[in-house]
Amino acid sequence: MEKVFVTGAAGFIGSNLVDRLLSDGKKVVGWDNFSTGQQEFLQTARAHSRFKLIEGDCLDLSALTRAMAGCDFVFHLAANADVRFGLDHPHKDFQQNAVATFNVLEAMRTNNIKGIAFSSTGSVYGESEIIPTPENAPFPVQTSLYGASKLACEGFIHAYCEGYGFEGYIFRFVSILGERYTHGHVLDFYKQLTAHPDCLKILGDGMQKKSYLYIGDCLAAMLHVIAQGMAKKAKHRVETYNLGTDEYVQVNDSVGFICSALGLKPRLEYSGGNKGWVGDNPFIFLDTKKVRATGWKTSLTIEQGIVRTLQWLQQNQWVLERR
Amino acid sequence: MEKVFVTGAAGFIGSNLVDRLLSDGKKVVGWDNFSTGQQEFLQTARAHSRFKLIEGDCLDLSALTRAMAGCDFVFHLAANADVRFGLDHPHKDFQQNAVATFNVLEAMRTNNIKGIAFSSTGSVYGESEIIPTPENAPFPVQTSLYGASKLACEGFIHAYCEGYGFEGYIFRFVSILGERYTHGHVLDFYKQLTAHPDCLKILGDGMQKKSYLYIGDCLAAMLHVIAQGMAKKAKHRVETYNLGTDEYVQVNDSVGFICSALGLKPRLEYSGGNKGWVGDNPFIFLDTKKVRATGWKTSLTIEQGIVRTLQWLQQNQWVLERR
Numbered sequence: 001m002e003k004v005f006v007t008g009a010a011g012f013i014g015s016n017l018v019d020r021l022l023s024d025g026k027k028v029v030g031w032d033n034f035s036t037g038q039q040e041f042l043q044t045a046r047a048h049s050r051f052k053l054i055e056g057d058c059l060d061l062s063a064l065t066r067a068m069a070g071c072d073f074v075f076h077l078a079a080n081a082d083v084r085f086g087l088d089h090p091h092k093d094f095q096q097n098a099v100a101t102f103n104v105l106e107a108m109r110t111n112n113i114k115g116i117a118f119s120s121t122g123s124v125y126g127e128s129e130i131i132p133t134p135e136n137a138p139f140p141v142q143t144s145l146y147g148a149s150k151l152a153c154e155g156f157i158h159a160y161c162e163g164y165g166f167e168g169y170i171f172r173f174v175s176i177l178g179e180r181y182t183h184g185h186v187l188d189f190y191k192q193l194t195a196h197p198d199c200l201k202i203l204g205d206g207m208q209k210k211s212y213l214y215i216g217d218c219l220a221a222m223l224h225v226i227a228q229g230m231a232k233k234a235k236h237r238v239e240t241y242n243l244g245t246d247e248y249v250q251v252n253d254s255v256g257f258i259c260s261a262l263g264l265k266p267r268l269e270y271s272g273g274n275k276g277w278v279g280d281n282p283f284i285f286l287d288t289k290k291v292r293a294t295g296w297k298t299s300l301t302i303e304q305g306i307v308r309t310l311q312w313l314q315q316n317q318w319v320l321e322r323r
Numbered sequence: 324m325e326k327v328f329v330t331g332a333a334g335f336i337g338s339n340l341v342d343r344l345l346s347d348g349k350k351v352v353g354w355d356n357f358s359t360g361q362q363e364f365l366q367t368a369r370a371h372s373r374f375k376l377i378e379g380d381c382l383d384l385s386a387l388t389r390a391m392a393g394c395d396f397v398f399h400l401a402a403n404a405d406v407r408f409g410l411d412h413p414h415k416d417f418q419q420n421a422v423a424t425f426n427v428l429e430a431m432r433t434n435n436i437k438g439i440a441f442s443s444t445g446s447v448y449g450e451s452e453i454i455p456t457p458e459n460a461p462f463p464v465q466t467s468l469y470g471a472s473k474l475a476c477e478g479f480i481h482a483y484c485e486g487y488g489f490e491g492y493i494f495r496f497v498s499i500l501g502e503r504y505t506h507g508h509v510l511d512f513y514k515q516l517t518a519h520p521d522c523l524k525i526l527g528d529g530m531q532k533k534s535y536l537y538i539g540d541c542l543a544a545m546l547h548v549i550a551q552g553m554a555k556k557a558k559h560r561v562e563t564y565n566l567g568t569d570e571y572v573q574v575n576d577s578v579g580f581i582c583s584a585l586g587l588k589p590r591l592e593y594s595g596g597n598k599g600w601v602g603d604n605p606f607i608f609l610d611t612k613k614v615r616a617t618g619w620k621t622s623l624t625i626e627q628g629i630v631r632t633l634q635w636l637q638q639n640q641w642v643l644e645r646r
Contacts, residue, residue, distance in 0.1 A: 087486045090432075094425050098475060102417050109413075126481070138459040141561060142481035152421060152475030158449070158465035163410045163601055238464060278486055 001115065001230065003027040005071040007058060007104060008078030009045075010037025012180045013119065016215050017075060018045045020223070026050070031067055032078065033057040038322065041180050058100035065107040073115040075222075076104045079150075081183070083123060084277050086145035097149035098156075105160045115230070117169040117222055120154055122211070122242065122286050123147035124172060132287035135172070135240045144279035154240070161238040168238035169226050174245070174286055177305035178215030179312045182319055185251065186309045189258050191320050193266060200259075200266040203276030206252040209283045211244045214305040217298045218243055224296045242286035249302050251276075257306045324438065324553065326350040328394040330381060330427060331401030332368075333360025335503045336442065339538050340398060341368045343546070349373065354390055355401065356380040361645065364503050381423035388430040396438040398545075399427045402473075404506070406446060407600050409468035420472035421479075428483045438553070440492040440545055443477055445534070445565065445609050446470035447495060455610035458495070458563050467602035477563070484561040491561035492549050494541075497568070497609055500628035501538030502635045505642055508574065509632045512581050514643050516589060523582075523589040526599030529575040532606045534567045537628040540621045541566055547619045565609035572625050574599075580629045 004021055008014040009030025014037070021028050022045060030042065030053045045051045054067045058078050068074070080096035101118070108116060124147045125133045126140040142148040154170055161168040175184055192200055221243050229236060249257075259265060274282045300308065313319060327344055331337040332353025337360070344351050345368060353365065353376045368374045377390045381401050391397070403419035424441070431439060447470045448456045449463040465471040477493055484491045498507055515523055544566050552559060572580075582588060597605045623631065636642060 086482075090425075090429065090483075090486075094479070098421060098425075102413075102421075106413065136461040138461060139463075139563075141485070142478040143485045145479070145482045145486065148475075148478035148482035151478040152471075155465040155471035155474040156417070156468070159409075159468045159471035159602070160413075162464070162466045163413075163468065240462075279482075 001026065001073040001226070003029065003071045005029045005031065005068050005074045007031045007074070007076045008037065009053065010034060010039065010042050011077060012182050013176060013215065013218065014077045015041035015045070015180055017077070017219055018042065018051065020219050022048050022050055028052070029054060029067065029071055031056055031064070036182070038182070058103050059095060061103045061106060064103055065110050068107045068111050068113065071111070071113055074104060074108055074113060075117045076101060077119045079119065080146070083144055083146040083279070087278060090145050093145040093149035098152040101153035102156055105156060108166070109160070109164055114165060115167050116157060117171065117226060118153060118157055120150045120170050120172045121147060122172050122174050122244065122284050123281065124151045124154065127281055131283055132285045133242070134287040135242055135290055143281065158238050167229070167236065169222070169229060170238065170240040171222055172240065172242050172286065173218065174211040174213050174243065174284060176215050176218050177212050177309045181309045181312065182322070185254065186258065186306055187313060187320070189255065190310060190313050193262060193264055194320065197264050198266050199269060200255065201269045201271070202251060202255065203271050204251065204273055204280065205270055206250065206255065206268070207274065208251045208276060208280065209248045209285065210251065211248040211285050212302045212305055213244050214298065214300040214308065217300060221291055221296045225291065225294055228294055241291045242288050243291060244286040244288050245298050245302055246288060247302055248285040254306060257303050258310060261307050261310050324349065324396040324549070326352065326394045328352045328354065328391050328397045330354045330397070330399045331360065332376065333357060333362065333364050334400060335505050336499060336538065336541065337400045338364035338368070338503055340400070340542055341365065341374065343542050345371050345373055351375070352377060352390065352394055354379055354387070359505070361505070381426050382418060384426045384429060387426055388433050391430045391434050391436065394434070394436055397427060397431055397436060398440045399424060400442045402442065403469070406467055406469040406602070410601060413468050416468040416472035421475040424476035425479055428479060431489070432483070432487055437488060438490050439480060440494065440549060441476060441480055443473045443493050443495045444470060445495050445497050445567065445607050446604065447474045447477065450604055454606055455608045456565070457610040458565055458613055466604065481561050489560070490552070490558055492545070492552060493561065493563040494545055495563065495565045495609065496541065497534040497536050497566065497607060499538050499541050500535050500632045504632045504635065505645070508577065509581065509629055510636060510643070512578065513633060513636050516585060516587055517643065520587050521589050522592060523578065524592045524594070525574060525578065526594050527574065527596055527603065528593055529573065529578065529591070530597065531574045531599060531603065532571045532608065533574065534571040534608050535625045535628055536567050537621065537623040537631065540623060544614055544619045548614065548617055551617055564614045565611050566614060567609040567611050568621050568625055569611060570625055571608040577629060580626050581633060584630050584633050
């Protein structure tokens with residue numbers, strides 16, 4: 001892995017990955033359509049001689065194919081990551097996740113690039129009956145368009161690995177926290193509490209149990225697994241890893257961490273029900289034995305990750321205005 | 324279910340279904356782009372006042388949406404069913420299976436049609452470690468673009484059932500045999516033996532174990548399951564059923580049935596290896612307990628189904644010329 005192509009390079013995870021790859025000595029080509037990516041997140045990278053930014057959309061296959069030329073590995077992170085509003089515009093998950101990923105695979109095939117890492121999601125497990133949920137859980141029912149679209153991507157990556165000799169690394173993330181976090185409950189709560197510190201509206205009953213992972217730990221896991229995989233003589237075709245912490249918290253715990261860090265005691269208003277929205281999963285907790293068996297471990301707890309995220313948002317209030 | 328929309332209505336399974344629905348007293352709108360469908364297969368249906376044929380492609384969402392108006396149930400059977408040559412043109416599986424199915428779901432949503440039956444495949448299990456393979460097998464690796472594309476369709480159907488209150492019936496077929504069979508090993512072998520009765524070329528080592536189901540039994544299973552499902556007061560959202568016989572045969576057994584029925588003793592030439600092609604599954608055998616628990620059972624064995632198929636091909640030699 002010498003020259004790496006990163007889709008979604010201006011996003012939360014993508015831009016952190018770009019910085020990390022550059023500091024590891026790689027050449028990096030960043031690709032983003034700036035639909036949700038932020039120019040600000042690439043300020044450090046842009047000052048770097050080993051970085052090149054190409055603005056473009058994964059739905060434009062010919063531009064994508066040209067942009068990828070000369071690279072030897074692809075991190076495909078570009079996605080519609082908006083889980084909650086999927087039902088308002090189903091074509092978005094289909095186009096930006098399924099079609100975009102198919103195009104990335106086709107662009108790789110044209111350029112004879114064989115290695116791909118893909119950001120999938122714990123949402124592909126739907127409402128799993130097995131918790132913590134292992135990678136080889138029973139065939140799940142998809143409860144969200146987001147999960148369905150990511151599952152579609154996973155399947156096509158498998159087929160390209162099996163059929164064209166690609167080497168694939170699929171990572172099923174829990175929610176990621178940390179610097180450059182631009183959407184999710186920490187932002188929602190912080191925004192609400194900035195506007196009116198005396199009241200916090202919470203979707204569902206606050207008892208939903210969720211799992212989170214700090215961005216630094218997420219990147220470390222991906223790079224560690226890929227480095228181990230590429231060092232093996234006997235190449236695998238495709239491997240899937242859950243990425244998460246070995247714990248979960250209730251939404252109410254999270255409310256506690258945030259309010260305590262901000263020194264606030266707002267009135268809590270619940271929308272009720274065990275789900276925040278249709279397709280919300282009331283209990284997400286992934287079995288991470290497989291990735292931990294590679295030697296990787298987390299550096300921050302969920303509470304520490306939430307507090308770190310909050311601190312970053314306090315220092316980067318512009319993010320609140322952007323959405 | 325009064326007015327039924329059938330995609331792929333001129334295909335092998337579709338045209339048999341259309342005839343069956345018409346004889347059950349339903350109104351039927353058939354949709355086909357005639358890329359592989361055969362006008363001849365709709366001769367009986369066309370004579371029927373309750374049948375309407377609309378020629379069109381599932382990739383044309385607006386035409387599809389107009390065509391579906393007024394129907395109350397959709398059998399989505401249109402597909403690229405060419406498993407073997409998927410790697411030659413990956414966009415075909417993606418477009419004709421994944422995109423087409425997404426369009427069918429969107430057309431249904433626009434027309435407020437909630438019921439869908441979908442022809443999926445045992446190929447979604449890849450090379451399962453559990454044989455016979457149950458519906459809730461562990462999360463499989465996709466070994467073919469065909470399987471991957473059908474899995475993508477399944478996921479989106481799930482998400483529409485969960486998110487928009489659709490009621491879905493997903494059927495994972497083994498290979499289907501019988502009248503109007505237009506592709507597969509029985510046709511390949513019969514074509515070869517017609518051209519040169521003394522020699523038969525077989526892909527792989529002939530030891531691949533496969534499962535087959537007679538078209539009449541396939542249709543009976545689908546209609547039985549759907550009728551039971553719709554009679555329930557408490558509606559399910561999506562249910563998945565394996566459809567197959569409770570047996571499997573080796574390719575060599577099949578060769579034996581066919582040669583014996585034709586009274587031939589050709590020299591057998593094997594291409595070798597345990598797979599017929601990249602992505603071929605050397606052992607397909609589905610666990611059909613779930614569908615059998617509904618009371619459905621098969622009427623023909625695999626051998627009987629193969630012989631029936633052969634007889635139909637002998638009486639319909641024009642099919643050999645069409646492909």
